[in-house]
Every structure is written in structure tokens, then in C-alpha cells.
Amino acid sequence: MVVGTIPEWEDKILLCKRAIEPRVGLWTLPAGFMENRETAQEGALRETFEEANARVELTGLYSLFNLPHISQVYLLFRGRLLDLDFSPGEESLEVALFSEDEIPWDQLAFPIVIETLKLYFEDRKKGDFTLCSATIKRDHDSFVGYETTQHE
Amino acid sequence: MVVGTIPEWEDKILLCKRAIEPRVGLWTLPAGFMENRETAQEGALRETFEEANARVELTGLYSLFNLPHISQVYLLFRGRLLDLDFSPGEESLEVALFSEDEIPWDQLAFPIVIETLKLYFEDRKKGDFTLCSATIKRDHDSFVGYETTQHE
Numbered sequence: 199m200v201v202g203t204i205p206e207w208e209d210k211i212l213l214c215k216r217a218i219e220p221r222v223g224l225w226t227l228p229a230g231f232m233e234n235r236e237t238a239q240e241g242a243l244r245e246t247f248e249e250a251n252a253r254v255e256l257t258g259l260y261s262l263f264n265l266p267h268i269s270q271v272y273l274l275f276r277g278r279l280l281d282l283d284f285s286p287g288e289e290s291l292e293v294a295l296f297s298e299d300e301i302p303w304d305q306l307a308f309p310i311v312i313e314t315l316k317l318y319f320e321d322r323k324k325g326d327f328t329l330c331s332a333t334i335k336r337d338h339d340s341f342v343g344y345e346t347t348q349h350e
Numbered sequence: 351m352v353v354g355t356i357p358e359w360e361d362k363i364l365l366c367k368r369a370i371e372p373r374v375g376l377w378t379l380p381a382g383f384m385e386n387r388e389t390a391q392e393g394a395l396r397e398t399f400e401e402a403n404a405r406v407e408l409t410g411l412y413s414l415f416n417l418p419h420i421s422q423v424y425l426l427f428r429g430r431l432l433d434l435d436f437s438p439g440e441e442s443l444e445v446a447l448f449s450e451d452e453i454p455w456d457q458l459a460f461p462i463v464i465e466t467l468k469l470y471f472e473d474r475k476k477g478d479f480t481l482c483s484a485t486i487k488r489d490h491d492s493f494v495g496y497e498t499t500q501h502e
Contacts, residue, residue: 199351199423237416237485238423239501258502259481262411262425264389271351271390273414329411329481333389349391350410 200270201241202229203277204318205254210295211318212279214249216307217291224307227274227314228252242275250293252284261317263310264333272310276327298322309334309344352422353393354381355429356470357406362447363470364431366401368459369443376459379426379466380404394427402445404436413469415462416485424462428479450474461486461496 204227205212213225228249232241239256246252254277263272286293296302298319306312313332321327331349356379357364365377380401384393391408398404406429415424438445448454450471458464465484473479483501 232423234421235418237418238414239416239483239485240418256502259414259483262390264391266387266389266392269386271384331391331411333391350408 200272207279214290215292221307226307249287253280262331352424359431366442367444373459378459401439405432414483
């Protein structure tokens with residue numbers, strides 16, 4: 199299972215430019231595999247610190263994404279940045295805050311990041327962040343390469 | 351990761367009496383380990399069918415429980431039973447519906463089942479089932495044997 203955060207600061211969120219394969223040089227949310235004997239929340243905080251040296255306060259689970267073609271489940275939590283004292287961890291080339299208009303949509307690393315951010319900014323406009331769940335399936339026949347199904 | 355359901359029928363929920371170790375003869379919610387290449391939702395439906403021959407329609411994720419001492423995360427979904435045509439699967443001795451008053455509180459198999467059902471019936475009284483998250487830690491010094499911390 200993969201856990202991570204959507205780190206928030208005012209109207210911006212923090213993204214990390216990947217220093218490692220796959221997708222070196224593309225932007226992603228801080229997230230990674232859970233380790234033994236930690237909780238999902240602890241894993242999300244650890245990954246956020248490892249990748250961005252950022253400290254957040256979690257404010258709730260935001261999304262459950264299934265990636266069945268690689269047998270992965272992603273749990274992403276919203277998190278309020280406690281300060282602006284962040285910097286690239288070993289797995290990041292760069293860490294920065296982006297408002298919706300500034301998101302580098304064509305340079306995001308993974309479909310799950312694109313889909314999560316779309317839902318996130320829609321919810322932000324509504325002022326209502328209810329948990330969302332979706333399944334991303336690889337689809338080699340389509341132009342975008344994947345298909346997203348939203349769940350209740 | 352373990353996935354399962356809280357199968358609902360009017361004011362009752364469905365429990366399974368375990369036919370397998372551990373905790374043979376005690377009651378539990380239908381749940382089990384996710385399999386490769388399935389989604390969390392598919393796994394929850396599969397386990398509900400395998401353990402109780404019950405068909406449910408999922409209505410949303412209800413709880414995220416951490417059990418760090420055994421490196422497990424539980425995701426339980428609420429599910430509306432589609433009919434009353436359920437029966438014990440191979441891993442169950444008996445399957446039955448219980449209202450809150452009828453729950454065999456002293457014969458529940460696992461702390462996670464006890465804690466989930468407590469939260470569930472509290473939320474039912476409030477008429478508001480928001481996602482809940484908690485960590486259950488083993489505590490050999492206490493009488494009940496575990497400690498529960500609720501998260502945002």
C-alpha cells in the first residue's frame with residue numbers, strides 16, 4: 199500500500215520533482231510504500247518528510263485510489279503545512295508550492311497525481327472535501343493511456 | 351491490507367461466526383486479505399460473498415483502522431444487502447443479522463470488530479456516517495488488552 203499527503207498552504211499545494219526513476223524530472227505528491235509496524239498516517243507523514251523535508255498536520259483521508267494492474271492501493275491524506283521550511287529530500291530534485299493555475303499539468307508524473315489534483319481542486323471550489331475513491335486502469339488503446347472509474 | 355464490509359439490512363447488520371482459527375466460534379464482520387489485481391472494493395465484495403454468500407451494494411468507505419503491531423491496515427465499507435439470501439460460506443459456522451441490542455458484544459472475534467461496531471452504532475444514532483480512522487495498539491498491561499486512538 200502506498201500512502202502520502204496533499205500538503206496545503208493557503209491556496210497552494212506542495213509538489214516534488216522526482217530525482218529517481220520512474221519519471222525523473224516530473225512532479226508528484228509526496229507518497230511511498232508503507233513500512234512495517236507503522237500506521238497509514240505515520241507512513242504519510244514520514245514520506246512527506248523524506249521527500250520534501252516538510253512537516254504537515256493531517257486533516258483527514260482524502261482519497262482511496264486503486265491501481266489493480268500493479269496491485270496497488272493509494273491512500274492520500276490532506277495535510278496542513280506547519281511552516282515553509284521545506285526543501286528537496288534525497289528522492290526529489292526540487293520542491294515547490296503551486297496554486298491551481300500554476301500546476302504543471304503536462305509534467306505530472308503519474309495518472310493518480312493528475313486525477314487526485316483534478317478532484318482536489320474541484321472540491322476546493324465547492325468547499326467540501328469528501329473522501330473520493332477511484333480506480334485507474336491502464337488502457338493501451340486510448341490516447342491518455344488510462345481510464346478512471348469513480349466509486350461511491 | 352484487509353478489506354471487508356458492514357452489511358446492512360434495515361436496522362440490522364450481518365455478522366459471521368468464524369469456522370476457522372483464530373477465534374473459532376466468535377463473531378466477525380466479513381473481511382479478509384486483498385488479492386492481487388483486485389480493487390479494495392472488489393476485495394470487500396468478494397470476502398462478503400465468500401464468508402456469507404451475501405451480495406451487497408457498497409455505499410462508501412466507513413473506516414480505516416491501523417493495526418501496527420501486525421502491520422495491517424483494515425478498510426471497511428458500508429454495504430446494503432441486496433436480499434436475505436445469505437448463508438455460511440466455508441469459513442463461517444453461522445451467519446445472522448443483529449440489531450444493536452442483539453450484538454453479542456462479549457463474543458466478537460477481534461478488537462477491530464468491537465471498535466468498528468461501537469463507532470457505527472454511534473454514527474447511526476447521529477444519522478451521519480463520516481469516515482472514521484483509528485489505531486488499535488496491543489497493550490498487554492491493560493485489562494482489555496488493547497488501546498484505541500482515533501484520528502482525524
